[in-house]
Amino acid sequence: MSEESNKTTRPAFLKWASFFLALLVLVAAILAYTAQVRFLAPGPLQQDVSVLIPRGAGLEKITGLLEKAGLLEKEGIIDDALIFQLGARYTQRSKNLKAGEYLFPAQVSMDQAIAILESGKSIAYAVTIPEGKTSQEIVDILLAEPALEGTINQTPQEGSLLPETYHFVRGDSRQSIIDRMQADLTRTLQDLWDKRQEGLPLKSPQEALILASIVEKETGVASERPLVAGVFVNRLNKSMRLQSDPTVSYGITLGKQPLGRSLTRADLKALTAYNTYTIDGLPPGPIANVGRSALEAVMQPAATKYLYFVADGTGGHAFARTLKEHNKNVRIWRSVQMK
Known part of the structure; x- marks a missing residue:
């Protein structure tokens, strides 16, 4: 091929190459635009x-x-x-x-x-732990929560958990909720202990926790808790036995399952470490896991002269200063039960 022919072919090739390059750029731009739109x-x-x-x-x-x-x-x-x-x-x-x-x-x-x-x-889930549950009951609640994973290393010590609503994401471990509950209880207990009322017959935060667990089990009415706590504080100050029915139940079951029946006279006389009808002072440990309200009631109990209380049939309690008044309230309560 002559030199003159090469000169003629080269511009034509460059022309077509430029055309195809421009076409490719245009197609790429269209594809990029289409992808961006989608x-x-x-x-x-x-x-x-x-x-x-x-x-x-x-x-x-x-x-x-x-x-x-x-x-x-x-x-x-x-x-x-x-x-x-x-x-x-x-x-x-x-x-x-x-x-x-x-x-x-x-x-x-x-x-x-x-x-x-x-x-x-992530989507947030929540598990609500009711106040007054035993550690075994709380473990059962967490094991039944399908969005949590894993096992719980061991049943936590009674009273070491703070009942509350806990938020988590799917896949969090059950043990992590236990750890949070224990940390919250430790922090809350110490904070309230530092602000406690002076002159309480309680030597340590642990004793306050034990008494709060009894208050927690005695009444579900939040407004009554300071008054119930005041009654127990008065009894401790007078070296009177607490005579709390929930401690009797716990002494029988040790929190592993509900008692499932009414207490008998024999139960009240049973010699267990938790039966406050037969032991002096506080039991050796909490009988349930307590909420902040019960802890606050024990740290700041109501100033009262009451020494007794009994259910009044409305969900609350009737309080009395003397045994005579208390026995009268008990008779009223029994008459309500018989109706």
Whole structure:
């Protein structure tokens, strides 16, 4: 081929090369624009759905990201894993996606889905532990909670847990809730002990906890607790036995299960370490796990001269200063029971 022919062919080749390059750039721009539109557009999800992104799935690796996209596709949140992947990488958020359980709203876009995974704001659950439960009962409650995982190392010491509503995310361990309850009890008990009323017949925070557990089991009426605590404080000051029925029940069951029956005269005479009809002073340990209200009542008991109380048939109690008054209240209570 002549030199003149080469000169003619070269401009034509460059012309076509430039054309195809421009075409490729145009196609790439169109594809990028289309992907961006799809990335930001409302997604296919028809109704809100929660998805669990498991721990240890390699979120910082491309395979981990694809795994997440697969989960989202399976739930109908996205319909193109590749665009989801490219969008996460292009916006430099692919390494920020976190494990957890997330709620995705209907028509959530891919961009919004990534933001949800990036936030780490997992769906919050709550378990409420009622006041006055024994440690074994609390363990049973936590074991029955399906959103928690794992076992509990051992049944905690009676009275070492603070009943409250505890929030957690799916996959948290049951033992972690126990640990939080114990830490909360320790902190709350010390704080209230430091602010206690002067002159209480209690030598330590532990003794206050024991008495609070008795108050907790004696009444479920919050407004009565300072008065009930005042009665027990008066009895301790006078070296009178506490004569609390819940301590008798605990001495029989040791908190492993409910007694399931009424107390008998024989029960009241039983020689157990917890029977405050037969022992002086406080029992050796708490008989339940107590809430803050009962602890506050013991640390700040009502100033009263009452020494006795009995159920009044309305959910509360009738209080008395003398045994004569108390026996009268007992007769009234028995007549209510017979109706």
